Amino acid sequence: MMDYDDARGERPRLLVVANRLPVSAKRTGENSWSLEMSPGGLVSGLLGITSQFDTKWVGWPGVDVHDEIEKNALTESLAEMKCIPVFLNGVFDQYYNGYCNGILWPILHHMGLPQEDQHDTNQTFETQYDAYKKANRMFLDVIIDNYEEGDIVWCHDYHLMFLPQYLKEYNNKIKVGWFLHSPFPSSEVYKTLPSRSELLRAILAADLLGFHTYDFARHFLSTCTRILGVEGTHEGVVYQGRVTRVAVFPIGIDPDRFIRTCKLPEVTQQMNELQEKFAGKKVILGVDRLDMIKGIPQKYLAFEKFLEENPYWRDKVVLVQIAVPTRNDVPEYRKLKSQVHGLVGRINGRFGSVSSLPIHHLDCSVDFNYLCAIYAIADVMLVTSLRDGMNLVSYEFVACQEAKMGVLVLSEFAGAGQSLGVGALIVNPWDVTEVSSAIKEALNMPAEERETRHRSNFQYVCTHSAEKWGLDFMSELNGIIPESEMQMRKIPLQLPEQDVIQQYSQSNNRLIILGFFGTLAEPMNSGTKEMDFKLNPELKGTLKALCNDPKTTVVVLSRSGKNILNKNFGESNIWLAAENGMFEKQTTGEWVTNMPQNVNLDWVDGVKNVFKYFTDRTPRSYFEASETSLVWNYEYADVEFGRAQARDLLQYLWAGPISNASVDVVRGNHSVEVHAIGETKGAAIGRILGEIVHRKSMTTPIDFVFCSGYFLEKDEDIYTFFESKILSSKSPNGLDLKKENYFSAAIGQARTKARYVIDSAHGVVDLLHKLAVVADTTMTDSFSDSEIYEPRDANANENSKRWINSVRRRKVEIGDTGQIGM
Numbered sequence: 060m061m062d063y064d065d066a067r068g069e070r071p072r073l074l075v076v077a078n079r080l081p082v083s084a085k086r087t088g089e090n091s092w093s094l095e096m097s098p099g100g101l102v103s104g105l106l107g108i109t110s111q112f113d114t115k116w117v118g119w120p121g122v123d124v125h126d127e128i129e130k131n132a133l134t135e136s137l138a139e140m141k142c143i144p145v146f147l148n149g150v151f152d153q154y155y156n157g158y159c160n161g162i163l164w165p166i167l168h169h170m171g172l173p174q175e176d177q178h179d180t181n182q183t184f185e186t187q188y189d190a191y192k193k194a195n196r197m198f199l200d201v202i203i204d205n206y207e208e209g210d211i212v213w214c215h216d217y218h219l220m221f222l223p224q225y226l227k228e229y230n231n232k233i234k235v236g237w238f239l240h241s242p243f244p245s246s247e248v249y250k251t252l253p254s255r256s257e258l259l260r261a262i263l264a265a266d267l268l269g270f271h272t273y274d275f276a277r278h279f280l281s282t283c284t285r286i287l288g289v290e291g292t293h294e295g296v297v298y299q300g301r302v303t304r305v306a307v308f309p310i311g312i313d314p315d316r317f318i319r320t321c322k323l324p325e326v327t328q329q330m331n332e333l334q335e336k337f338a339g340k341k342v343i344l345g346v347d348r349l350d351m352i353k354g355i356p357q358k359y360l361a362f363e364k365f366l367e368e369n370p371y372w373r374d375k376v377v378l379v380q381i382a383v384p385t386r387n388d389v390p391e392y393r394k395l396k397s398q399v400h401g402l403v404g405r406i407n408g409r410f411g412s413v414s415s416l417p418i419h420h421l422d423c424s425v426d427f428n429y430l431c432a433i434y435a436i437a438d439v440m441l442v443t444s445l446r447d448g449m450n451l452v453s454y455e456f457v458a459c460q461e462a463k464m465g466v467l468v469l470s471e472f473a474g475a476g477q478s479l480g481v482g483a484l485i486v487n488p489w490d491v492t493e494v495s496s497a498i499k500e501a502l503n504m505p506a507e508e509r510e511t512r513h514r515s516n517f518q519y520v521c522t523h524s525a526e527k528w529g530l531d532f533m534s535e536l537n538g539i540i541p542e543s544e545m546q547m548r549k550i551p552l553q554l555p556e557q558d559v560i561q562q563y564s565q566s567n568n569r570l571i572i573l574g575f576f577g578t579l580a581e582p583m584n585s586g587t588k589e590m591d592f593k594l595n596p597e598l599k600g601t602l603k604a605l606c607n608d609p610k611t612t613v614v615v616l617s618r619s620g621k622n623i624l625n626k627n628f629g630e631s632n633i634w635l636a637a638e639n640g641m642f643e644k645q646t647t648g649e650w651v652t653n654m655p656q657n658v659n660l661d662w663v664d665g666v667k668n669v670f671k672y673f674t675d676r677t678p679r680s681y682f683e684a685s686e687t688s689l690v691w692n693y694e695y696a697d698v699e700f701g702r703a704q705a706r707d708l709l710q711y712l713w714a715g716p717i718s719n720a721s722v723d724v725v726r727g728n729h730s731v732e733v734h735a736i737g738e739t740k741g742a743a744i745g746r747i748l749g750e751i752v753h754r755k756s757m758t759t760p761i762d763f764v765f766c767s768g769y770f771l772e773k774d775e776d777i778y779t780f781f782e783s784k785i786l787s788s789k790s791p792n793g794l795d796l797k798k799e800n801y802f803s804a805a806i807g808q809a810r811t812k813a814r815y816v817i818d819s820a821h822g823v824v825d826l827l828h829k830l831a832v833v834a835d836t837t838m839t840d841s842f843s844d845s846e847i848y849e850p851r852d853a854n855a856n857e858n859s860k861r862w863i864n865s866v867r868r869r870k871v872e873i874g875d876t877g878q879i880g881m
């Protein structure tokens with residue numbers, strides 16, 4: 060096993076953050092507590108990694124404590140076990156019983172949102188959601204108090220979906236992992252969750268996301284695609300210019316602990332007692348928290364059918380079900396308890412006798428030794444989860460069965476169904492006939508087959524331990540490159556906004572080059588056939604201020620046609636390049652064409668027909684046509700359907716209208732573009748730059764360039780065009796560029812030729828506002844009072860808004876001449 064000691068021989072520090080600490084406190088008197096192991100697979104799994112890391116746990120201690128003296132006393136007791144409590148006073152009920160277990164848990168397990176009684180209670184969705192966020196912040200506060208530089212933070216489960224985002228907002232350098240112990244549902248089910256996008260975005264802030272099975276990871280990736288419109292790749296999810304790794308890490312147990320325990324004299328004694336008690340009978344065992352997902356009613360119905368159809372077995376088999384109490388304060392769980400009790404009563408009434416009962420149902424947890432003893436003496440383990448993250452109980456049974464080699468009947472809907480699929484009898488728990496037959500097959504299975512199956516299971520359980528799971532996750536997380544190394548490996552960094560502003564304010568001749576779609580255009584929420592692209596209204600005053608500054612030249616370079624650019628920028632003092640530079644216009648002058656003579660555009664009508672055909676058959680897709688280029692766009696359509704349609708569309712194009720044409724075909728993230736061969740944005744900018752220098756009769760070289768857009772890969776030569784100019788100082792193009800005063804920034808791309816990335820168009824809009832106010836020009840004339848900056852995304856831009864408006868006020872006060880301090 061790999062050792063994790065660092066260069067100084069110290070174990071790396073790890074903060075494991077989970078809703079539940081591995082121990083729960085029980086009050087034994089004033090200021091005194093007893094600490095007991097918390098039940099559940101998450102705790103069992105995590106205990107396996109503590110040897111390799113200097114681990115501290117952060118979590119809820121299992122009780123509400125209000126008194127400060129008591130809190131301190133409990134905190135001290137827990138510290139001895141390396142546990143740090145998060146006291147969730149005031150929010151626990153709405154956070155845990157309400158949002159976690161009443162809303163998220165059923166959704167994650169394909170059970171749908173609760174429908175009854177929602178209007179009669181004050182625990183509305185919003186209040187529970189608020190409590191959930193508040194609880195996540197309470198976890199954050201405790202982490203901040205205990206965090207030491209270099210600590211890795213591993214967040215666990217659906218209780219803490221906001222924590223990765225909060226942690227990164229607090230300190231972007233912290234390495235954050237998040238693991239989901241439950242299943243991740245199909246996107247169709249997840250979609251019903253009202254807070255679906257915020258939660259997805261919040262976990263995507265982590266560096267690494269882990270799931271138990273490939274299916275859960277696959278559901279997650281396709282949910283990101285369908286809800287956030289982002290694409291999942293083998294690397295993970297690329298969202299707003301950041302890659303979040305997504306990978307599969309099936310959890311395991313500590314098998315040696317079970318094997319050792321089964322050999323303890325007191326445990327073999329318990330085994331003997333149990334065997335004596337059930338002498339002459341086969342024992343079928345169930346061990347589950349009394350949770351809807353565990354399929355306990357379905358298990359009982361299948362057992363009832365088995366007894367009905369197999370009278371021979373009626374007095375020769377017993378089903379022992381340990382139903383560990385859980386989440387008693389959630390109404391659904393209380394209902395389940397009475398439903399299960401009703402079934403047990405009915406089946407025992409039907410098939411029991413004075414001397415024997417077919418079902419032994421225990422509403423309690425049992426101690427570890429007893430659990431191992433009963434695992435060891437059982438003939439069959441029956442796991443009928445309707446959906447389950449992993450189900451460690453099935454692994455534990457296998458670990459304790461070296462002597463008996465009993466049979467595992469396992470639901471195909473538990474994560475373990477994938478790992479133990481060869482050795483277990485796999486069943487669909489909803490099919491009572493199938494489960495009943497599997498019980499019969501298990502009870503009658505010949506010893507040889509039992510041994511073969513057990514060997515396969517045992518081998519898996521021993522090699523896929525909890526320790527391996529934890530180390531695999533941590534080694535993947537450690538392998539993720541920190542920001543500082545990214546620079547060395549030429550992975551672009553976030554745009555250093557302060558540097559841009561400073562260089563801008565110090566420069567004498569500036570060039571700003573911007574894209575239109577995805578940069579300056581107003582964001583749209585849906586596609587219609589009549590797409591009307593408009594300049595983001597927040598930018599009108601800002602662009603005016605920038606262009607009116609004699610030291611600044613603004614160029615908008617777009618793939619769109621002249622009409623769209625005319626409509627949006629016709630009145631401004633902006634240099635325009637339409638159709639990627641096929642047409643150019645100098646501020647308010649006339650359009651001139653760069654189209655090569657005799658360019659053949661015979662293909663245009665045919666391509667238009669194909670685009671129209673696919674637009675009609677792909678809801679919410681649309682196409683734009685300009686003179687030399689056509690773009691079919693499916694960004695608002697169902698992404699997967701759009702992608703499939705794009706593949707078909709390309710076949711139609713190649714087979715028909717473009718088979719012999721001189722065109723470039725470019726596949727974007729959500730588009731297919733066909734245009735006449737000739738232009739890229741890089742080629743266009745070289746020519747435009749020459750024009751600008753010439754027309755403006757520039758004597759001062761350009762000493763600041765900011766170039767940003769949501770450009771296709773083939774247009775990224777716009778960024779590299781300037782790189783070559785940096786090498787030669789005072790180049791003939793009238794450029795005086797160094798790496799300090801050249802800023803190229805791709806929007807929302809993780810892989811780019813630009814020097815920097817910006818998360819979204821909001822970032823560009825924000826920056827332009829800031830540049831407009833620091834420009835030492837007649838800015839106050841450019842903005843009217845009504846144009847005080849009011850961003851639409853109020854939360855995201857609140858700080859910028861305050862900053863911009865305060866700088867503007869100061870400028871007005873000082874008469875708009877002085878240098879603004881940053």
Ligand SMILES: O=P(O)(O)OC[C@H]1O[C@H](O[C@H]2O[C@H](CO)[C@@H](O)[C@H](O)[C@H]2O)[C@H](O)[C@@H](O)[C@@H]1O
Nearest residue numbers: 079099100101216240241310447448449450451
């Ligand atoms: O803490 P509780 O609310 O009492 O619930 C107990 C745990 O239940 C869930 O366990 C899951 O984790 C196991 C290990 O990865 C997995 O085998 C099982 O399928 C899951 O149901 C829950 O996810 C944990 O957070 C709870 O602590």
Ligand SMILES: O=c1ccn([C@@H]2O[C@H](COP(=O)(O)OP(=O)(O)O)[C@@H](O)[C@H]2O)c(=O)[nH]1
Nearest residue numbers: 098099100101103348383424425450451452
């Ligand atoms: O009385 C009991 C019975 C079981 N368990 C443990 O609870 C965990 C259940 O984990 P599983 O993954 O099967 O399901 P979960 O309860 O986490 O959904 C296993 O490690 C069991 O050993 C327990 O702590 N007390």
